[in-house]
Amino acid sequence: MKSQLRLRRERMLPEPGDVVVSPGQEVSPVQVVARTHRPTRFRIVPASELWHISPDEVVEYLQVSEGTAVQQGDVLLQKKQLLGKKTLESPIEGTFFGVNHGRLIFQQYEWFELRALVNARVVNAIPKRGIVLEIVGTQIQGVWGSGKEGYGRLKMRATAETNPLLKDEISDVEGAIVVAAVVNNLDILRHLQQEGASGLIVGSLTANVHTKAASIGLPIIITDGVGTQGMARSVFDLLRDHEGHDVALFARKPDYWGNRPEIIISHDAAGGASDTPGAYHPPVVGQRVRILRAPYQSQVGEIIHLYQHLRGTELGMKAHGADVKLADGSVIFVPYANLDTIV
Amino acid sequence: MTERETTPPTRPESYLIAECGNTYTTVLLFDVVDGCYRLIGRSTAPTTIITPWSNLAEGIQEAITRLADATGRRLISNKKLVTPARDDSSGVDHFIFIVSAAAPLNTILVGLSEDVSLTSARRALHTVYANEVDTFGLADSRNEEEQVAAIIAHKPDLIFLTGGTDGGADQRLANFARTVSLGVNMLMGAKQVSVLYAGNIKLREQIKQIMGEIVPLHVAANVRPNLQTEQLDDAAQMIGEVYEKLKIRELPGIHIIREWSQYAPLPTARAFASIVQYFAAMQPSGARVLGLEVGTESVVLVSATADQADLTIRSDLGMGRPISNLLKHSKASAIARWTAEQIDDETVRDYIYNKALHPQTMAMSESDLHLEQAIVRELIRTAVCDTPLDWQIADPSPAPFRMLLLRGLAFNTMPRLGQVVATVLDALQPTGIFGIALDELGVLPALGALSALEPMAAVQTLESKVLTDLGWVVVPVGRGQSGQKVLHVSIESEDQQTQYEGDVEFGTLEVFFLNKGRSKVTLKPERRFDIGLGPGKGTTIHVSSGRVGLVVDARGRPLQLPQDEIARRSLIRQWYFDMGG
Numbered sequence: 001m002k003s004q005l006r007l008r009r010e011r012m013l014p015e016p017g018d019v020v021v022s023p024g025q026e027v028s029p030v031q032v033v034a035r036t037h038r039p040t041r042f043r044i045v046p047a048s049e050l051w052h053i054s055p056d057e058v059v060e061y062l063q064v065s066e067g068t069a070v071q072q073g074d075v076l077l078q079k080k081q082l083l084g085k086k087t088l089e090s091p092i093e094g095t096f097f098g099v100n101h102g103r104l105i106f107q108q109y110e111w112f113e114l115r116a117l118v119n120a121r122v123v124n125a126i127p128k129r130g131i132v133l134e135i136v137g138t139q140i141q142g143v144w145g146s147g148k149e150g151y152g153r154l155k156m157r158a159t160a161e162t163n164p165l166l167k168d169e170i171s172d173v174e175g176a177i178v179v180a181a182v183v184n185n186l187d188i189l190r191h192l193q194q195e196g197a198s199g200l201i202v203g204s205l206t207a208n209v210h211t212k213a214a215s216i217g218l219p220i221i222i223t224d225g226v227g228t229q230g231m232a233r234s235v236f237d238l239l240r241d242h243e244g245h246d247v248a249l250f251a252r253k254p255d256y257w258g259n260r261p262e263i264i265i266s267h268d269a270a271g272g273a274s275d276t277p278g279a280y281h282p283p284v285v286g287q288r289v290r291i292l293r294a295p296y297q298s299q300v301g302e303i304i305h306l307y308q309h310l311r312g313t314e315l316g317m318k319a320h321g322a323d324v325k326l327a328d329g330s331v332i333f334v335p336y337a338n339l340d341t342i343v
Numbered sequence: 344m345t346e347r348e349t350t351p352p353t354r355p356e357s358y359l360i361a362e363c364g365n366t367y368t369t370v371l372l373f374d375v376v377d378g379c380y381r382l383i384g385r386s387t388a389p390t391t392i393i394t395p396w397s398n399l400a401e402g403i404q405e406a407i408t409r410l411a412d413a414t415g416r417r418l419i420s421n422k423k424l425v426t427p428a429r430d431d432s433s434g435v436d437h438f439i440f441i442v443s444a445a446a447p448l449n450t451i452l453v454g455l456s457e458d459v460s461l462t463s464a465r466r467a468l469h470t471v472y473a474n475e476v477d478t479f480g481l482a483d484s485r486n487e488e489e490q491v492a493a494i495i496a497h498k499p500d501l502i503f504l505t506g507g508t509d510g511g512a513d514q515r516l517a518n519f520a521r522t523v524s525l526g527v528n529m530l531m532g533a534k535q536v537s538v539l540y541a542g543n544i545k546l547r548e549q550i551k552q553i554m555g556e557i558v559p560l561h562v563a564a565n566v567r568p569n570l571q572t573e574q575l576d577d578a579a580q581m582i583g584e585v586y587e588k589l590k591i592r593e594l595p596g597i598h599i600i601r602e603w604s605q606y607a608p609l610p611t612a613r614a615f616a617s618i619v620q621y622f623a624a625m626q627p628s629g630a631r632v633l634g635l636e637v638g639t640e641s642v643v644l645v646s647a648t649a650d651q652a653d654l655t656i657r658s659d660l661g662m663g664r665p666i667s668n669l670l671k672h673s674k675a676s677a678i679a680r681w682t683a684e685q686i687d688d689e690t691v692r693d694y695i696y697n698k699a700l701h702p703q704t705m706a707m708s709e710s711d712l713h714l715e716q717a718i719v720r721e722l723i724r725t726a727v728c729d730t731p732l733d734w735q736i737a738d739p740s741p742a743p744f745r746m747l748l749l750r751g752l753a754f755n756t757m758p759r760l761g762q763v764v765a766t767v768l769d770a771l772q773p774t775g776i777f778g779i780a781l782d783e784l785g786v787l788p789a790l791g792a793l794s795a796l797e798p799m800a801a802v803q804t805l806e807s808k809v810l811t812d813l814g815w816v817v818v819p820v821g822r823g824q825s826g827q828k829v830l831h832v833s834i835e836s837e838d839q840q841t842q843y844e845g846d847v848e849f850g851t852l853e854v855f856f857l858n859k860g861r862s863k864v865t866l867k868p869e870r871r872f873d874i875g876l877g878p879g880k881g882t883t884i885h886v887s888s889g890r891v892g893l894v895v896d897a898r899g900r901p902l903q904l905p906q907d908e909i910a911r912r913s914l915i916r917q918w919y920f921d922m923g924g
Contacts, residue, residue, distance in 0.1 A: 258393025
């Protein structure tokens, strides 16, 4: 969690295409920055089977070349016969990909437009692939994302950091990124989508909702975990303080390489910003941390002592860790593995 | 990148071995002390293949720096390894890199019969860190367009095509090959996919023609040349080569490490399998040794005799990100049955999905700890039950073994060693008499790698007690009533200072603490009970004390848990305390 920072983020096309903005240009969240023809589905026309000819003969009678756009009814194969011509017409439209063992392969495409999702300045353009944006804003890393992206105005629909979101609390959310503490019912996600929400930031989803959340099609970022624990107080307060701001959800699913989903709240660049700190922050005394495991899960505290050597936990395990002072003044030893730093 | 001298070493050579796991990187220094190889020191640091580092060399450099600080031996200078060793005792002669942190090989299996070719293909695939992302077989109801779409969607690293017995004339495999060829061709430019063919030898040329010149095709011996024979070695070796090329060599920062070493990187599980086989070679003729690793990203099983090591890597199971896959195999209630607390299914599922999101975290409450250990039990059971041919069993018990070697974060984070033993007894439900050792220091893969280069170094290091000896287990098998006498045990310490005699009753789990040094243990089972030597046949064994002691598991096989919830919880609690809490 980092506030009022100057961040750089790549926005890349899934397939090579056209970049339509230039370095130095200011972009808005809805602005298209690059576009491409993205393959959607392909179709197979079993030509040699239909004409009872060998795969080699298919090539002999072929009337289209690779990369050609074909309309339904266009002639694909043509063979001269004693009495006129025999033709095979295309039953579909698409781009002719090639011949594969006597079968004609067609690829169908759709336009894909990549939007900026944030107020930012283009600092680099990578031909055919995408751009690098410089954003002034607040970044919050999540622990899970639904695999979608979204943009909207931040709208709090949680009054406390552990309250489950109720159906009757979902109104006036069209185009908004909704903030909830807990969602424990899949119908709530469906209802959010029906009401036109652009995305959801949630402290925790219960397991039954989590397993199906990606199939709903809504951009969702979980900030804390799975269960009913809700949202860490510090994250909750930060989001509440930014209600009404533009927010972007980059709700990528966590991958093998440790990339996590992130929430970026755009700020006015005129307000000034500090540069992004180095990528890795070894824990230091005085640092604010969030605890990841029960019975202290989602509690925020401050590191007051770092241990150089392995130390026994309350349960008797040995771990590298730190003493953390919690909000109620109590001090506990927490393994580093159970801490998330707040920068 | 390496600080080198030109003078060749003339003394015994030293070895620095780095094992890069998913969570931690361990480095171990082996050198000669008083004429014998010893583990001089070890240190760990977080593995740094993931963001924000994206460079595995950083973690290794950090671990070496810590090791240098701890041993006072200069091993690294300006992030470069000091090699070979110098006369002032700085540096090291050899550097070996072992790794399990590379991403699994995403593979689509294509075969004809689920029970024959696909089963064998899966076994070959499980000899590397791999994920089976899809399966095409005769039972697949998808049409060709849908199967090609699946190839495009999965963007696999490897498509493993097999099926048919040698000499058969089944053209269905050729049809599958056309589908594969089309899918791979359509991914050209976006992803290069390797194809391995290990099916009917008669179709080889046709498969080569179908794949054409563009598709990278590897050909191996048919995994099922006939219905009665299975030959996996050739295919397994090729899959291993593909894994090394696509996954290990592509690790971020590996080029730095490769410059330090003349040896190819070795997958951790293979190194582990080597040392398990080494232990098997030390056992009486034909005796089996079982190796079990439960890590963050995989579960590894090795069943070895002196002649052969069967390796099974389950990258879809583990205590980290893959943990949620457990729910595909086990119900939440099946996991919760191993805890003494009343835990509802939703709590189990919440816990598992949370752990997948925070894979490196450790339990901080008793209830979490018990649930985590319950999960370990079901993970092991799932891995063992799913590998029937490797383990030559039809029931969820492995073939009898003489020794059990354990490693992995799941065991190393258990607060008490009795919990480690209890976990594997419940999960494996083994039989007979065997010893258990735990690799707390993480030395076994390193010794596996070392045994191939400098066998004496591995032998001498093992003699220096680098493993934690947990003790011995005796499991009598037979039907009985609760309270019925099963086994008479007499224990006499080597110095004859202490003696014990007593009976073990059916349904109990007894732990006998042994005096330091060796003890003579005489076991006399009742007529209807078998400790692996035949019904009623006893034996005398000479055993070392072990940190847990001698465990007699007379609970019966398979373990029966009471249906009544209160009785079940009471019994689990009793077993928990029997093993030391």
